[in-house]
Amino acid sequence: MEGRSAKAKRKKRKWVKIIGVISLLLLIGVGAYGYSVYKALTDTVDTMHEPIEREVSEKRVEDLTLKDKEPFSVLMLGVDEREGDRGRSDTMIVLTVNPTLQSVKMLSIPRDTRTEIIGRETEDKINHAYAFGGVKMSMDTVENFLDIPIDFYLQVNMEGFEDIVDAVGGVTVDNDLDFTIEGVHFPKREITLDGEKALLYTRMRYEDPRGDFGRQLRQRQIIEAVIKEGASLSSLTNYKNIFNALGENIRTNLTFNEMIDIQKNYKDAAKEMEQLTITGEGTRIHSIYYLLVSDEEKETIQKELKEHLEIVESEKNP
Structure with a gap:
């Protein structure tokens, strides 16, 4: 039973990345097309909006201004929500x-990464920050770990992936590898997938000779397909289903006006997406598994993200 539970959690962590990216890019691409769509959008944003009590990051010299098209950052948390429990940020x-x-750079932080948990005065797995102190502690901890400002958060219910794909009417992808997973066959040709099959499609890795590369390719296919379907809201009759899926499965501190600014000023940023990875050494401390990330590795990642955010070190630390 423990083995099956661990396997299920690993699968969730793989595909929740897709949910987060889809959610952010849909927010970037959404526009108002008539009063009814506008009203549905504002209602959805009201549902998703959950501000947090948090001071402006000391890692910014000046407040972020989206109207001036300044680079910004988002922490996406894939949460396994449980009744009576805050849940876990498995991704x-x-x-x-x-x-x-x-351009958009996307960095996945391994859940077992050992780091200082800001507000707890202890070192632990980075994903434990959410269990200890919710979104705020997660943002503070990640900000400290990467040494960059974390401006916004996007919390995604991990059960929402299928709803989002189904809401846009399914997706069509060009599958370049014939394979079967959990009894479902995916032939080598153009195929149309509903939410459940899209989830399976992005899970498969071990039968692919390309390994993670092949899986990431399929993830990008699904992301691009959902964006293609979801961005053309003016031609869709089921925009309410799309907004409902987003409203039920996403929470964010972005306001409606900030989303409008992003839609106006940042929609071309999704043209190029780059995935970044963090490497480390697995070890056990007091019989608990951790991923230890070297200072050199952290500095390399920090430098790349700072350059992308156009943060000048001499200004931050005069």
Whole structure:
């Protein structure tokens, strides 16, 4: 039973990345097309909006101004919600968005990464920050770990992936590998997938000779397909289903006006997406598994993200 539970959790961590990226890019791409759509959108944003009590990051010299097209960052938390429990952030992804470069960098932080938990005065697995102190502690901890400002958060219910794909009417992808997973066959040709099959499609890795590369390719296919379907809201008759799926499964501190600014000033940033990874050494401390990330590795990642956010070190630390 423990083996099956661990396997299920690993699968969730793999595909929750897709949910977060889809959610952010849909928010970037959404526009108002008539009063009814506008009203549905504002209602959805009201449902998703959950501000948090948090001071402006000391890692910013000046307050962020989206109207001036300044680069910004988002922490995406894939949460396994449970009744009577805050849940666990099994997936943590940081996105930096630069409209000038028209690019998005996406960094996945391994859940077992050992780091200082800000507000607890202890070192622990980075995903434990959410269990200890929710979104705020997660943002503070990730900000300290990466040494960059975390401007916004996007919390995604991990059960919402299928709803989002189904809401856009399914997706069509060009499958380049014939395979079967959990009794479902995916032929090598153009195929149309509903939410359940799209989830299975992105899970498969071990039968693919390309390993993670092949899985990431399928993830990108699904992301691009959902964006293609979801961005054309003016031609969809089921926009209410799309907004309902987003409203039920996403929470964020982004306001409606900030989303409008992003839609106006940052929509071209999704043209180029780059995935970043953190490497480390697995070890056990007091019989608990951790991933230890070297200072050199952290500095390399920090430098790349700071450059993408256009943060000048001499200004931050005069």
